[in-house]
Amino acid sequence: MAAFRLHCFGQSGNSYKPALMLALCGADWEPVLVDYFGGETRQAGWRDGLNEMGECPVLEHDGRTLSQSGVILDYLAEVLGQFGGRDADEKREIWRWVLFDNHKFTSYFATHRFLNALAEPRGNPDVIAFLRARTTAAFKVLDQHLATRAWTVGGRPTIADLSMAGYVFYPEAETGFDLRAEFPNIAAWADRIAALPGWQAPYDLMPSQR
Ligand SMILES: N[C@@H](CCC(=O)N[C@@H](CS)C(=O)NCC(=O)O)C(=O)O
Incomplete structure (x- = not known):
């Protein structure tokens, strides 16, 4: 085992x-x-x-x-x-992003995808539209953060990045989001994660x- x-x-x-x-x-x-x-x-x-x-x-x-x-x-x-974080300050900063991810970033994005592509029957269009708006707001926060840095915390990949990467590699047909067109900094960041050995x-x- x-x-x-x-x-x-x-x-x-x-x-x-x-x-x-x-x-x-x-x-x-x-x-x-x-x-x-x-x-x-x-x-x-x-x-x-x-x-x-x-x-x-x-x-x-x-x-x-x-x-x-x-x-x-x-x-x-x-x-x-x-x-992981190198010291207590970095660990706290990582947790700040992991909590943001769990509350706003992954949760709205994942629920939007579920109702958009996986649920049977599909979700209510008004609910999907609400989730799309909330997802967009959360994605704007990370996209802006990544406009001036390659990684979320500490200048190198950490579990904060791996947490927020949970759903970004699923196909657009499921997520309903064209990340490259809508959030170019997130798309470039996802490319950097995908290039890790x-x-x-x-x-x-x-x-x-x-
Ligand atoms: N905050 C939790 C969320 C876990 C979660 O929602 N997992 C989904 C699958 S992706 C699930 O098992 N959902 C079952 C349910 O909500 O009843 C985590 O990050 O582990």
């Missing part, structure tokens, strides 16, 4: 965040496919055994069972010694059923 086991599924950008971290670090890890669309995360057994919050990703390592991608990334930075796209890194 691999040292790190990541419960995930291909469509889950929240799972892609730690999957990408593990891949970039060359860690000994394996994905464990979760049948999200079949309702596995809603089953009592899954919630009791893995995550009472009913969410992917879940990481198993060294007797620990961890959830919340931000916590998992922070844990991996500590145990793998890569992509070990990078793979979400559907190549994680298994999926659909």
